[in-house]
Amino acid sequence: MRVAKNITGHLNKTTSIAPLVVFRVLFGFIMLVSIVRFAAKGWIKSLYIDPQYYFTFYGFEWVKPLGPTGMYVVFALMGVAALMIMLGYKYRVAIVLFFLSFTYVELIDKTNYLNHYYFVSIISFLMIFLPAHRSFSLDVWLNPGMAVSRVPGWTIAVIRLQLAIVYLYAGAAKLNPDWLLEAMPLKIWLPANAHLPLIGPLLQYSATAYVFSWFGALYDLTVVFFLSYNRTRPFAYLAVVVFHLCTALLFQIGMFPYIMILATLIFFPARFHEKFIAALTGWWHKMVPGTPNNQVRPARDFNLNPKYAILVGAILVLHFTIQLLLPLRSKLYPGDLFWTEQGYRFSWRVMLMEKAGYAIFHVKDRKTNRQWEVQNWKFLTSNQEKMMATQPDMILQFAHYLQQHYRDQGLNDLQITVASYVTLNGKRSRLLIDPATDLTSIRDGFSHKDWVLPMNRSPKTATLYHPL
Amino acid sequence: MNIKYLQYIAICIGLTVVVFSCSSGDDDTGGQTPPEFDRAAMLANYADNLILPAYSDLQVEVDQMAADATAFESEPTAANLETLQNALKSVRLSWQDANFYQFGPAETVTLRASLNTYPTDTDKIESNIENGGYTLGSIDNIAAGGLPALDYLIHGAEVTTEQIIAAFTTDPGASERMTYLVDNVAFVKSRVDDVVNSWDPAGDDYRGTFLSEGNGGTGVGSSISLLVNAMILHYERFMRDGKIGIPAGVRSAGVPRPTATEAFYGGYSAELAVANITGYKRLVIGGSGSGLDDYLEFMESDELSNDIQDGLDQSINDAGQLTDPLSENIENDNDGVIAVFTSLQEVLVLIKVDMTSVLGITITFQDNDGD
Numbered sequence: 050m051r052v053a054k055n056i057t058g059h060l061n062k063t064t065s066i067a068p069l070v071v072f073r074v075l076f077g078f079i080m081l082v083s084i085v086r087f088a089a090k091g092w093i094k095s096l097y098i099d100p101q102y103y104f105t106f107y108g109f110e111w112v113k114p115l116g117p118t119g120m121y122v123v124f125a126l127m128g129v130a131a132l133m134i135m136l137g138y139k140y141r142v143a144i145v146l147f148f149l150s151f152t153y154v155e156l157i158d159k160t161n162y163l164n165h166y167y168f169v170s171i172i173s174f175l176m177i178f179l180p181a182h183r184s185f186s187l188d189v190w191l192n193p194g195m196a197v198s199r200v201p202g203w204t205i206a207v208i209r210l211q212l213a214i215v216y217l218y219a220g221a222a223k224l225n226p227d228w229l230l231e232a233m234p235l236k237i238w239l240p241a242n243a244h245l246p247l248i249g250p251l252l253q254y255s256a257t258a259y260v261f262s263w264f265g266a267l268y269d270l271t272v273v274f275f276l277s278y279n280r281t282r283p284f285a286y287l288a289v290v291v292f293h294l295c296t297a298l299l300f301q302i303g304m305f306p307y308i309m310i311l312a313t314l315i316f317f318p319a320r321f322h323e324k325f326i327a328a329l330t331g332w333w334h335k336m337v338p339g340t341p342n343n344q345v346r347p348a349r350d351f352n353l354n355p356k357y358a359i360l361v362g363a364i365l366v367l368h369f370t371i372q373l374l375l376p377l378r379s380k381l382y383p384g385d386l387f388w389t390e391q392g393y394r395f396s397w398r399v400m401l402m403e404k405a406g407y408a409i410f411h412v413k414d415r416k417t418n419r420q421w422e423v424q425n426w427k428f429l430t431s432n433q434e435k436m437m438a439t440q441p442d443m444i445l446q447f448a449h450y451l452q453q454h455y456r457d458q459g460l461n462d463l464q465i466t467v468a469s470y471v472t473l474n475g476k477r478s479r480l481l482i483d484p485a486t487d488l489t490s491i492r493d494g495f496s497h498k499d500w501v502l503p504m505n506r507s508p509k510t511a512t513l514y515h516p517l
Numbered sequence: 518m519n520i521k522y523l524q525y526i527a528i529c530i531g532l533t534v535v536v537f538s539c540s541s542g543d544d545d546t547g548g549q550t551p552p553e554f555d556r557a558a559m560l561a562n563y564a565d566n567l568i569l570p571a572y573s574d575l576q577v578e579v580d581q582m583a584a585d586a587t588a589f590e591s592e593p594t595a596a597n598l599e600t601l602q603n604a605l606k607s608v609r610l611s612w613q614d615a616n617f618y619q620f621g622p623a624e625t626v627t628l629r630a631s632l633n634t635y636p637t638d639t640d641k642i643e644s645n646i647e648n649g650g651y652t653l654g655s656i657d658n659i660a661a662g663g664l665p666a667l668d669y670l671i672h673g674a675e676v677t678t679e680q681i682i683a684a685f686t687t688d689p690g691a692s693e694r695m696t697y698l699v700d701n702v703a704f705v706k707s708r709v710d711d712v713v714n715s716w717d718p719a720g721d722d723y724r725g726t727f728l729s730e731g732n733g734g735t736g737v738g739s740s741i742s743l744l745v746n747a748m749i750l751h752y753e754r755f756m757r758d759g760k761i762g763i764p765a766g767v768r769s770a771g772v773p774r775p776t777a778t779e780a781f782y783g784g785y786s787a788e789l790a791v792a793n794i795t796g797y798k799r800l801v802i803g804g805s806g807s808g809l810d811d812y813l814e815f816m817e818s819d820e821l822s823n824d825i826q827d828g829l830d831q832s833i834n835d836a837g838q839l840t841d842p843l844s845e846n847i848e849n850d851n852d853g854v855i856a857v858f859t860s861l862q863e864v865l866v867l868i869k870v871d872m873t874s875v876l877g878i879t880i881t882f883q884d885n886d887g888d
Contacts, residue, residue, distance in 0.1 A: 240877070241878075244557075301737070405870050409862070419770055422767050424768055477871060478871050
């Protein structure tokens with residue numbers, strides 16, 4: 050009871066709003082940058098307009114892209130929302146809009162699933178409930194009455210907790226034999242960067258891969274603790290910067306390193322964030338002389354309207370219960386997780402495996418006994434084909450799409466099988482799916498996919514293409 | 518102790534840790550010869566000993582064909598026709614070594630689609646001859662130009678040598694037909710010349726771009742990524758499917774399409790297929806220099822490297838069992854043709870999946886116009 054009381058006391062103890070506000074500004078900023086970058090790379094078109102088929106998530110088949118105009122509008126809204134979050138303008142509307150538009154886009158096609166997109170979705174979800182706009186925002190500037198200077202501890206703790214979950218699960222996932230004992234997949238990924246100046250030559254040594262692997266696991270498992278204590282924080286944050294900049298340099302992982310470098314600032318004490326705000330304010334006054342300074346007011350505490358307190362509390366408890374349990378669901382399935390990927394997504398398994406595949410779909414018309422192979426590229430983008438080839442649920446989805454495609458052409462008694470060759474962490478490719486399984490007879494779901502061959506008992510090749 | 522001082526210490530310690538972890542990496546293998554693979558040397562070997570010679574051989578053959586076409590134009594004799602037919606075959610054989618590099622200059626001038634889109638559109642060719650006013654290389658003429666169109670023009674569909682010559686001399690529209698032939702040869706020559714000039718260090722020097730340090734990585738757009746993606750795309754769509762799978766009916770709901778063979782009118786498609794697979798093996802092993810096989814062996818994948826080479830040898834051998842004209846082989850014994858398809862398929866998995874994974878190269882190619 051005493052512990053529980055301590056925790057509740059800690060969560061309700063008021064603290065400076067500064068860390069929360071700085072987090073809001075930086076989050077809005079980095080999201081705006083990410084969205085502009087995404088658009089500039091032409092990915093709105095290539096990922097959400099060009100494909101003729103989208104791999105929806107199980108249970109979210111109703112999520113559809115909105116066509117060229119619609120998708121550009123969605124991304125424009127998302128960008129505007131990010132800007133509004135940064136500026137703290139109509140914050141509640143902006144954060145809800147951002148969460149919905151971002152999550153909608155992520156749900157369109159699981160081909161594009163990335164852990165850090167998931168991270169952005171849930172952080173923006175949590176931020177809906179946080180008073181992150183009650184200081185240093187346009188909302189406060191326009192309506193000084195809503196300004197507060199102190200918030201209950203839980204508003205900052207939820208973000209720290211979410212970050213802790215991400216790092217700890219990511220670290221725990223690295224505690225596997227391939228990562229620790231074989232230094233895989235870094236042994237493959239690092240030498241690919243051997244052309245880099247200075248560190249390049251080092252990356253060819255397998256010892257370097259071991260150092261990186263062990264350091265990476267240690268980093269993920271400990272960084273949150275070291276960030277939490279005053280004495281270790283500067284070193285821990287330096288490690289954050291070095292670690293994530295290293296990953297940015299070595300791997301094609303986009304904005305993730307920068308998001309984490311900014312997000313982890315939430316572990317710094319209020320004083321740090323107050324200085325940051327003061328610096329920004331000073332800079333603003335220098336740039337725009339004569340702006341009235343209405344930020345000076347007596348300290349005031351934020352208190353959640355008791356009407357909502359229970360609701361918000363319940364949502365947060367539920368959220369974190371799910372967060373804690375969801376990554377563990379893979380334990381419910383037999384077989385090698387990396388191979389079957391049952392319960393792989395939404396579990397902070399980041400950069401853990403080098404997996405590649407090639408799926409050859411065989412179609413047989415039972416009426417005429419004719420058979421042929423599908424040219425996947427006629428239906429899928431190269432990115433979709435690549436992602437599909439290693440993930441059983443996507444292979445099944447595509448088989449069903451093919452079934453529908455041929456049914457539309459009048460072929461309604463088909464057998465569709467797949468020879469899917471997959472290599473995992475540099476091991477020789479093997480068949481992922483039982484090549485004898487007629488995928489048209491399989492339904493998707495959360496139950497164990499027994500048509501996925503166990504990795505160690507899977508044959509190397511299948512001769513499926515019988516002469517006509 | 519102020520913040521600045523703390524930060525300074527933190528940075529010092531951080532850098533020490535980084536340097537330490539790097540140097541400890543050194544110590545572990547300090548006694549051994551440092552493992553090294555010189556990717557730049559491998560790329561230079563590809564550029565100087567495979568790509569440039571392949572293009573320049575192609576250019577020599579195309580120039581010869583252009584000369585022979587001029588001779589046939591001024592003296593349309595049976596002997597000159599045969600010379601031209603042989604010249605076309607030489608061009609098509611040398612194309613089998615030059616067709617792997619559809620990136621950079623070749624991509625800019627859409628070399629593959631321009632030179633080798635088949636089956637050729639005979640209706641379009643005839644209507645172009647009749648109506649004139651065509652632009653070879655335009656999108657609507659992509660299947661009415663290049664080597665397969667020449668194949669149709671100078672071999673014809675089941676006609677005698679006399680009939681072919683008559684079509685160019687005495688038949689109605691003969692001079693227009695001769696013009697189309699000459700235009701087409703000039704079109705092929707201009708595309709090949711463009712690509713050769715673009716690679717030429719004395720020209721646009723794409724060779725320099727290809728070998729530049731900035732393109733030395735393995736990421737998207739790096740030279741090795743361009744090369745490997747181009748060679749895999751070629752294997753899938755143009756070697757396995759184009760030469761074997763599509764004519765054998767693997768892509769057309771099981772219905773064979775013998776007229777879709779590469780040299781349907783000249784009747785030496787199987788020979789071209791063997792040449793292409795042979796060239797492919799040379800590409801994988803980097804000729805007699807440093808190649809992808811060596812890179813694989815550096816990555817401790819000797820077995821994979823051997824299996825790829827053995828598999829390609831097997832495919833060369835299997836394709837060698839095919840008989841020309843391949844279209845007849847398909848009609849009489851399609852099982853044998855499908856056996857070659859299957860054999861090619863097995864190696865493709867090793868190259869596209871295992872090799873790229875071990876080498877850390879991302880498969881990125883976008884959809885492309887096909888031949």
